[in-house]
Amino acid sequence: MTLSGKRVAKIKVKCDGNVFHQCWKDRPVQLPSLTPTTIQNCQTQEGEAGTVGCVLSWNYFHDGKERVAKSQIIDIDEEKKSITFNIFEGDLMELYKTIVVNVRVERDGSDNVVTWTAEYEKLNPDIPDPDTLMDFYRKATEDIAAHCL
Template sequence: MGKLVAQTEIKSDGDVFHEIFRYRPHHIKDMSPANIQGCEIHEGEWGTVGSVIFWNYTHDGKQKVVKDIVEAIDEEKKSVTLKVIEGDLMKLYKTFTATVQVDTKGENNLVTWTFEFEKLNEGVEDPNTFMDFCLTVTKDIEAHHLK
């Protein structure tokens, strides 16, 4: 199992950022259109554990898809955990889980992305470029809310 963690500071409201990932991920395509082209709910309801979400996105210049299930939501920690169940990431990883968490203590808000993954084989690289992608989307959301 591998683990990758990255943090970035945002100046926009951390509570709003968490709310977007929990209840309104389908709005991210309007905030980061170069990266996210679509987000649909396939099962369940927005903001609930067990919901299945399907994403269309552009990563490394290629159109890709991912289907994930909302595995956990922690309101106290302001985190959402998504477990990938289908899509392009499954071509490289046996398992892939992403958690986005917002720390709103103090003046600045800190967004932490954590990936936990198991590679299909030793030749698979760590998901560094996908982490860069998630950090870029984070900054796009921030810029949208600072307008």
């Protein structure tokens, strides 16, 4: 059984893709007001929001429990409306050696598609793949998109 893997979730949204991208890039501390059932708090710990190297701390609700995480923005591609986060501290690190999450917005006709990609390495073969984490990102995306209309 392999320890490394990748999970992808694609969600069609009616909201403006630029607005969705900007929320995650420039205003992550405002995300809890847009999706309070999934993200309770986000604070900038180091650097400036919207820049590579920025460290964010998160309080969120996942798998029926309150969780915490710290992530660093490791890449921003404005042309592709893409942001990549390296999660390096928190509850997920009890299961995964590494977990890198990318969120990207693309046009699909009159809709936009938000694609979440999680690349990970489990600590051992008994650890589940992060399917429920992808469900978390789907729910957060739907909530944020509803507010951005």
